[in-house]
Amino acid sequence: MKEKEYSDIFSGFKGAQTDLIPILVRIQDKAGYISxxxxxQVSGFLKxxxxxxxxxxxxxxxFRFTRPGRKSIKVCMGTACHVRGGLFLSEAVGWKLGIAIGQTTEDMRFDFQRAGCLGCCTLAPVVKxxxxxxxxxxxxxxKEILEKDD
Ligand code: FES
Structure with missing residues (x-):
């Protein structure tokens, strides 16, 4: 993000430490992650x-601290998905892409996240x-989907 974008965000706050979370939310909404x-920048503003x-x-x-990929893969690890193989799916993504949860591939194609229940348990296991x-x-x-997607 550019300096001006930070000052625009900070302008809505007084600089109290209680502003931390709302500021981080705004930064993540804008940039997609907290770099x-x-x-x-936040450290300087909030002291x-x-x-x-x-x-x-x-x-x-x-909050995420790595830059998102073009495709964000979220493997549901809620109870229903977990008991129906969510863990195997999660391992397959890690193995196929060579990244761990929370990471992004070097070519920025994919990032890999774990999700809590995505709200469609009857369709488990679910990947978003x-x-x-x-x-x-x-x-x-x-694996077929990951090979096809660009
Ligand atoms: S547990 Fe996966 S959608 Fe609910």
Whole structure:
């Protein structure tokens, strides 16, 4: 993000430490993630150390610290999906793309996230790729989808 974008966001706040979460939400909404540069900017504005900011922000699963890929893969790990093979799907994504949960492939094609219940348990196991929900997913079908998607 550019300096002007940070100052636009900060202009709505007084600089109190209680502003941290709403500021991070705005940054993530704008940039898609919280970069190291963003943490430095917020640190300067709120007079908080970068470690304090990471400490608070990492408590909230909503915040991400890596740049999102063009396709965001979310493997549901809610109970219904977990018992129907969500863990195998998660391992398959990691193995196929060579990344761990929370990471993005070097070519920026995919990022890999774990999700809580996506609200369609009867279709378990479920994988969401961007806004598309793929139901009753199998490892084989998931690998085919990952190979096809660009
Ligand atoms: S547990 Fe996966 S959709 Fe509910």
């Amino acid at each position: 190291e540069q963003s943490v430095r 908080m150390s970068e470690n304090q900011i990471y400490g608070v922000a990492s408590f909230y699963p909503k 790729i961007n806004e598309d929900v793929h139901s009753r997913m199998s490892v084989t079908r998931l």
